[in-house]
Amino acid sequence: MTLPNWAREPLVHFLVAGIVIFTLLAWRGGDVDPASRTIEVDREQQAQIALVFERTMNRAPTDAELDAQIEAYVRDEILYREALRLGLDQGDAVVRRRMAQKMDILASSQAETVQPSEETLRVHYDANPQAFASDVRYTLDQLWFEDRKGAERALTYVETADDAFQLGQxxxxxxxxxxxxxxxxxxxxxxxxxxxxxxxxPGENWQGPVGSGLGWHLVRLKVRDASKVPPFENVRSDVEDHWRTQTIARRKEEAFQLLRDSYKVTVKK
Structure with missing residues (x-):
C-alpha cells in the first residue's frame, strides 16, 4: 500500500503519536489487532465511555453527548491502529513508559475495588497509628542517592561503614x-x-531505599512519636484509604518482583 504524501510527514506522525498517548488509556479496553478493519463498540465499551464522561463532568452524558464520545472513541481507535501499522509505537520512550504504567495498573486493579473487612481495617489501624495521628514527630538520619541502584548498593555495607554519612551523595x-x-x-x-x-x-538499623521526589534515601528511623491517635471510629474512612494505598503499592511491587524474577538482566560495564 502506498501512503499519501501527507501521511509521510513527520509532523503528522508526531500528532498521531500524541493523540494515541494521551487518549489510549482513557478510552481503550483490551488488546487490538492492527490488521483488523472492524471496530465494534459493544454495550460494555459504551458503558465505560459513559463512566469516563460522568467522572469527568460529575453527571451522566445526554444521548447526544454519548454519541459524540463514542465517535471520538472510534476516531482514536482508527488513529491508534494506523499508528501501529506505521510502527510508531516502536522505540518511543513515552509510549514505553505508558505501557509500563498500564502494567502497574493491572497489577493493582483488584485492590482498588475490594472492600476490606472491619477486622482488616482495625488490624491496619493498630499497625499504623502514625498514619492517623494528628501530630507525628520523627527523629531520623538519612542518606540521599540520585538513583535506586546506588542506594541498594550502599545498604549492603552501610551498617559496617566507619562513617555512614560519607556514603550518601x-x-x-x-x-x-x-x-x-x-x-x-x-x-x-x-x-x-x-x-x-x-x-x-523504628530502630537503629538503616532501611530502604525510601523514595522521594528528590531521589532515593537510606533511613535510620530512631523515633516515631504518634502519641495523639484518634479513635478508630473517628478516622475509619482515612484508615480504609490508607489501607488501600498501601495495599496497591505492595501488590504492584509483588507483581513486578514476580516478573523480575523471570528475567535474566545483564548490565554491561
Missing part, C-alpha cells in the same frame, strides 16, 4: 532531623518521603 537536605513533624518533613523532603516513612520500623 551531596544534596541540600539535613542528614539528621530531631522531633520533626510529618508536615515539616513533607515540606523539606516532599510528601512521598513523609508517607513512605510509615512503612519503616
Amino acid at each position: 551531596r544534596i541540600s537536605l539535613p542528614p539528621s532531623v530531631d522531633a520533626m513533624t510529618s508536615k515539616e518533613l513533607a515540606d523539606r523532603f516532599g510528601m512521598q518521603f513523609a508517607q513512605n516513612l510509615d512503612g519503616l520500623e
Whole structure:
C-alpha cells in the first residue's frame, strides 16, 4: 500500500503519536489487532465511555453527548491502529513508559475495588497509628542517592561503614532531623518521603531505599512519636484509604518482583 504524501510527514506522525498517548488509556479496553478493519463498540465499551464522561463532568452524558464520545472513541481507535501499522509505537520512550504504567495498573486493579473487612481495617489501624495521628514527630538520619541502584548498593555495607554519612551523595537536605513533624518533613523532603516513612520500623538499623521526589534515601528511623491517635471510629474512612494505598503499592511491587524474577538482566560495564 502506498501512503499519501501527507501521511509521510513527520509532523503528522508526531500528532498521531500524541493523540494515541494521551487518549489510549482513557478510552481503550483490551488488546487490538492492527490488521483488523472492524471496530465494534459493544454495550460494555459504551458503558465505560459513559463512566469516563460522568467522572469527568460529575453527571451522566445526554444521548447526544454519548454519541459524540463514542465517535471520538472510534476516531482514536482508527488513529491508534494506523499508528501501529506505521510502527510508531516502536522505540518511543513515552509510549514505553505508558505501557509500563498500564502494567502497574493491572497489577493493582483488584485492590482498588475490594472492600476490606472491619477486622482488616482495625488490624491496619493498630499497625499504623502514625498514619492517623494528628501530630507525628520523627527523629531520623538519612542518606540521599540520585538513583535506586546506588542506594541498594550502599545498604549492603552501610551498617559496617566507619562513617555512614560519607556514603550518601551531596544534596541540600539535613542528614539528621530531631522531633520533626510529618508536615515539616513533607515540606523539606516532599510528601512521598513523609508517607513512605510509615512503612519503616523504628530502630537503629538503616532501611530502604525510601523514595522521594528528590531521589532515593537510606533511613535510620530512631523515633516515631504518634502519641495523639484518634479513635478508630473517628478516622475509619482515612484508615480504609490508607489501607488501600498501601495495599496497591505492595501488590504492584509483588507483581513486578514476580516478573523480575523471570528475567535474566545483564548490565554491561
